[in-house]
Amino acid sequence: PSTKSRGMARVAMVAFAALLLPHEVEVLSIRPPPAGPVGLRHTSNPLRLLTPRPFHQKPRHPTRAGDDVRVRMVGAESLFVANNLAAVPLWSLMILFPKSRKAQSVMSSMAIFLPFIALYVFNLITSFTKPEISVAASSFSSLSGLAALFSHQAVVSSSWSHHICFDLFVGRWIFFDALRNRVPATLSLIATMLFGPIGLLLHLITRILLSKEGPKDALTDGVTDSLSDENLLRMVDDN
Template identity: 35%
Template sequence: MELEQVFSIVNSTAFFSWIFLFVFYKKKWVFQAIFSGVFVLMALTYLFFIIKGLGGESQGGFDSLANVKALFSSDEAVLAGWIHYLVFDLFVGMWIVQDGKKRGINRWVLLPCLLGTFMLGPVGLLLYIIIRSVHLKRFPHSPYDEELVS
């Protein structure tokens, strides 16, 4: 399969997963399908392309920006990196929906957080942390605070 086809498939899969996550946020099957289906398939696809892209003759490393750039100089490695973003952003989106639902935060209030996470990753998570803090009337000082992770 061509890399462009794989790119289109993983993008479409992630996009529709986000739509299902927002529309069917109260349905358990959505979380099960994304967690057990989409994540597994995307992780296997990632694994295939990261091995192919970083295997053997790849150069670079994680010790400098120039070396990271060199590490991702093959199209397969870039595709694997993109899949990495798609999966982790979607996982964060699932957490936002679950946590927001548990805390009684309206899904329409969560929509900008989900869009932000979908498009800008950490910016959407930051927005959710701010909204969550306002809703709880306190800023989370520790991820282990029982009131914040229950």
């Protein structure tokens, strides 16, 4: 990968961490110290003082002896919000600044999908580690089973991550395909963001009606749309 691609990947992962870590994640929660003034001599574990905890949150005592460490997973609601916060800037770049070279440069990198992939995998793991969801998933081949599965917030959040990532992938293709064919894509991108397949259909109709030389794509000119970084930008410039 190019230096630019690696840089974009680092930025994407930092953005992902920034969305999640300050809000809900508490990786380790060590047993609270005995009652009394907080200090090293009053606690059996000095690491307890370094444990991040929101100011408004009261210490929770372990439910049984020996329960020194608890892992608190990020809630489905937080992951839902993180997906939205990560997607909105990218959609805004494509819709509001389609001619901007900086917007094109950002969208040309596949690294933009890393936060969404990470969120989806995390969603999936946290969903199916719950016994009640695993049981519901065993009958998802029927509509009633699927409805039962989607009665759990964690499953809905996982599905939302799935849709956000794939809608953005289609939106990115529309963005560069519109540049290649010199057709407007604002309405198509908005429709894709909100209604998925309807936006894709709108773009396909738009390029048939408005493209002066006929639609260009990988089938007609042999240039794939999955390129990244400077190769993709060079393709746009050449057209």
